[in-house]
Amino acid sequence: xxxxxxxxxxxxxxxxxxxxxxxxxxxxxxxxxxxxxxxxxxxxxxxxxxxxxxxxxxxxxxxxxxxxxxxxxxxxxxxxxxxxxxxxxxxxxxxxxxxxxxxxxxxxxxxxxxxxxxxxxxxxxxxxxxxxxxxxxxxxxxxxxxxxxxxxxxxxxxxxxxxxxxxxxxxxxxxxxxxxxxxxxxxxxxxxxxxxxxxxxxxxxxxxxxxxxxxxxxxxxxxxxxxxxxxxxxxxxxxxxxxxx
Amino acid sequence: xxxxxxxxxxxxxxxxxxxxxxxxxxxxxxxxxxxxxxxxxxxxxxxxxxxxxxxxxxxxxxxxxxxxxxxxxxxxxxxxxxxxxxxxxxxxxxxxxxxxxxxxxxxxxxxxxxxxxxxxxxxxxxxxxxxxxxxxxxxxxxxxxxxxxxxxxxxxxxxxxxxxxxxxxxxxxxxxxxxxxxxxxxxxxxxxxxxxxxxxxxxxxxxxxxxxxxxxxxxxxxxxxxxxxxxxxxxxxxxxxxxxxxxxxxxxxxxxxxxxxx
Numbered sequence: 001x002x003x004x005x006x007x008x009x010x011x012x013x014x015x016x017x018x019x020x021x022x023x024x025x026x027x028x029x030x031x032x033x034x035x036x037x038x039x040x041x042x043x044x045x046x047x048x049x050x051x052x053x054x055x056x057x058x059x060x061x062x063x064x065x066x067x068x069x070x071x072x073x074x075x076x077x078x079x080x081x082x083x084x085x086x087x088x089x090x091x092x093x094x095x096x097x098x099x100x101x102x103x104x105x106x107x108x109x110x111x112x113x114x115x116x117x118x119x120x121x122x123x124x125x126x127x128x129x130x131x132x133x134x135x136x137x138x139x140x141x142x143x144x145x146x147x148x149x150x151x152x153x154x155x156x157x158x159x160x161x162x163x164x165x166x167x168x169x170x171x172x173x174x175x176x177x178x179x180x181x182x183x184x185x186x187x188x189x190x191x192x193x194x195x196x197x198x199x200x201x202x203x204x205x206x207x208x209x210x211x212x213x214x215x216x217x218x219x220x221x222x223x224x225x226x227x228x229x230x231x232x233x234x235x236x237x238x239x240x241x242x243x244x245x
Numbered sequence: 246x247x248x249x250x251x252x253x254x255x256x257x258x259x260x261x262x263x264x265x266x267x268x269x270x271x272x273x274x275x276x277x278x279x280x281x282x283x284x285x286x287x288x289x290x291x292x293x294x295x296x297x298x299x300x301x302x303x304x305x306x307x308x309x310x311x312x313x314x315x316x317x318x319x320x321x322x323x324x325x326x327x328x329x330x331x332x333x334x335x336x337x338x339x340x341x342x343x344x345x346x347x348x349x350x351x352x353x354x355x356x357x358x359x360x361x362x363x364x365x366x367x368x369x370x371x372x373x374x375x376x377x378x379x380x381x382x383x384x385x386x387x388x389x390x391x392x393x394x395x396x397x398x399x400x401x402x403x404x405x406x407x408x409x410x411x412x413x414x415x416x417x418x419x420x421x422x423x424x425x426x427x428x429x430x431x432x433x434x435x436x437x438x439x440x441x442x443x444x445x446x447x448x449x450x451x452x453x454x455x456x457x458x459x460x461x462x463x464x465x466x467x468x469x470x471x472x473x474x475x476x477x478x479x480x481x482x483x484x485x486x487x488x489x490x491x492x493x494x495x496x497x498x499x500x501x502x503x504x505x506x507x
Contacts, residue, residue, distance in 0.1 A: 017504050070503075074344035077500030091343070098263070098339045102270035111266055114259040116343060143273070 007088055007167055007199035008049040008072065014080035015042040015067050041067040043223040044081070054193055054200045056214035056231060058238055064223040065203045069169050072201065088166035088199070091116055097160075101145040105136060105155050108144055112159050126162050133188070134158035135181070154181055161188050168192065170202045207235045249492050252346045260349060264356030286365040289316055293433040305435050307467050310372045314466060315432035315459045317365040322398050322455055323423055324358050329402035330409035330416045333502050340503055347499045348492055351402055359395065366391075369466070378467055386465040386472050393477055394458050397484030403491025410502045430456045451476040454483075 017039040042064040049055050057065050070076050072083055073092040098115040099108050109130055113123040131140050134155045144152065170189075193200045193213055204210055210217055210231050217234040219226045227234055272278045293312045297303040305311050332350050333340060340347070373380070409415045429449060431439070436456055440446045450456050457480060461472040 070341075075341065075500070075503055097342045100263075100266045100270045102273050103266055107266060107269075110262055114262050115339065115345065117255070120258055 005050055006048050007051040007053075007086060008201070009084045009086070010048070010072065010081070011046050011083075012081035013042055013045045013068070013071060013078050013083065014040070015064070015071050015076055016040050016079045041223055042071065045220070045223070045225055046081075047218060047225070047228070049199055049201065051199055052196050053216060054202065054214045056210040056217040057201065057203045057220060058205060058210060058217060058235070059220035059226075060242065063220045065220055066171055068220065069171055069201065069203055073169050085167065089117070090167040090169065091160070091163075091165040092169045092171065093160050099144055099156070102143050104142060105134075105140040105144055105147070106131075108155070109159055112156075113163055116160075116163060118163055123163065130158045130162045133162060150178060150181070157185050161185070161192060164192065164198070166197070167199045167201070170200065170204075172204055207239060211235055246489070246492075248496065249348070252349070253352075256345065256349045259345075260352050260356065263353050264360070267353065267357050268360060282361060282364045283368065286313065286316060286320070286368060289320075297433050301434070303434055307373075307376045307378055310369060310376055310378060310467055311435075311463060312433050313365070313369045313372060314462050315430070317362050317369060318394055318459050318462060319427065319430060319432045319455065320365070321358050321362040321394065322401075323427070324361075325354060325398050325402050326405055326419060326423060327416070328354050328358075329406040330419050332406050333410045347406065347495050347502065348403065351399065351406055354402075355395065355399060373466065379469055381469040383465045383469055383471055387462070390458060390462050390465065390472065390477065393481040393484065396488060397454055397458075397480055400484040400487025400491055403488060403495055407491065407494050407498065410505055426453065426455065429453055430459060432459065436460065454480040 045064075045068060047055075057068065059065050067076065069092065071078055072085075073090055075092070098112050100111060103111070109127065110120070110123055114120070134140070134157075136151060136155060139147065139151060140155075144155070147155070170193075190213065192198065193202075202210070202214065214231045216228065217231045218228040219234050219238055227237065272281075275281050277284065290309055290313050293316070294309055297305075297312070298308060328335075329351060332354065333347060336350055339345070405415075405419070430436075430453060431449075436450050437446065437460060440449055450460055454476075457476050461477050464470045464472055
């Protein structure tokens with residue numbers, strides 16, 4: 001089966017937003033609920049990511065990068081087109097999901113982990129690694145509400161970084177905490193990303209990150225792919241384009 | 246429906262753990278901790294007993310037990326509906342970052358409030374002993390009625406959760422409607438003896454599912470009689486249909502919830 005080599009296929013993807021945030025009963029009575037202005041965030045994007053590839057997505061603000069990422073992770077449904085993950089597990093790397101701030105860090109590891117779709121056994125297996133990586137020591141048994149913001153993000157980062165999935169989606173490379181932890185978390189990210197079995201999609205503005213980490217870059221512009229190819233070439237063009245703007 | 250069962254299995258552990266986590270964090274946060282689970286229903290019972298006994302001079306046998314049963318069921322329904330209207334937006338942080346079937350959030354709340362309802366029924370049991378309420382086999386009807394209450398509430402809440410996402414001011418409407426239903430439900434007075442007109446009585450007692458549940462729950466627990474009429478069963482079926490409808494609607498639209506909330 002040749003197809004096994006492909007981890008993500010996106011075909012002619014469209015994602016639309018309807019302007020519905022100021023929706024009240026009055027309006028609902030007058031119109032149906034399908035009304036509202038249509039905003040097309042992603043308009044017909046197709047690409048395939050082979051297993052193990054690191055794909056970068058860049059583009060100016062509002063070009064549909066994050067929307068695309070969320071659609072792949074399953075938070076949004078496509079309005080048209082399809083996304084096939086070929087049975088791989090996937091996670092959008094985001095920190096502090098589902099935390100209950102009054103509970104201890106220890107309990108929140110489970111809460112967040114279960115929410116991300118891991119089993120209790122999987123979490124228990126990685127538990128020590130998470131606690132060690134977070135450098136929290138005994139604070140892990142204290143309520144998260146008593147943490148400093150640095151400690152909070154350290155814990156959150158450790159959970160997402162150590163509970164791994166086949167496909168990782170990253171919205172801006174995260175580096176959190178003080179200088180020391182920043183370096184450590186960046187290295188961890190690099191380690192995670194460069195694992196040969198893992199397929200990664202990174203959304204970023206930073207030329208440095210994309211050139212350093214990615215095998216291929218897609219440049220999104222107003223919801224469509226403007227160019228794709230070798231990171232260095234694309235990023236040079238992208239930067240020139242942004243300067244002109 | 247198959248998908249519902251599969252997702253239920255997949256998220257079983259999360260539901261259990263988050264239910265426990267929410268209960269625990271509520272308890273940690275308050276000074277009196279676990280005591281509030283008991284104190285809250287107890288205080289409301291005292292208030293209504295005072296209102297009904299002193300001001301309205303109602304005469305109902307075993308009045309505290311009578312009120313307590315009404316309150317247990319009413320509070321469960323009331324809290325669930327209120328919370329479900331705002332459920333998706335109050336979980337914005339989670340919902341925008343990770344996919345999870347949205348009914349999972351609802352089941353977690355059923356767990357939290359269901360637990361509170363059980364605590365309050367334990368108090369009912371204690372009061373039944375204190376007031377020496379005669380106990381008969383009819384008490385076994387307790388479970389079917391309780392299940393009906395939960396199924397019906399879940400059904401209503403799936404719809405409420407869905408509608409609440411799209412209509413911002415829905416929670417205001419819900420608050421008003423719930424208040425009306427509360428007075429119509431006979432939580433602290435006896436509908437069956439107060440309303441003598443047969444037509445009105447049928448409407449108030451049978452067509453209002455909550456009044457019906459509470460009425461029957463009192464019948465089996467206090468008055469040693471079997472539940473009356475078809476209506477509880479009819480509402481059970483309606484509740485089931487609402488659940489199926491609600492779950493399907495949520496599955497169909499849940500991925501647009503996040504877009505709407507932006």
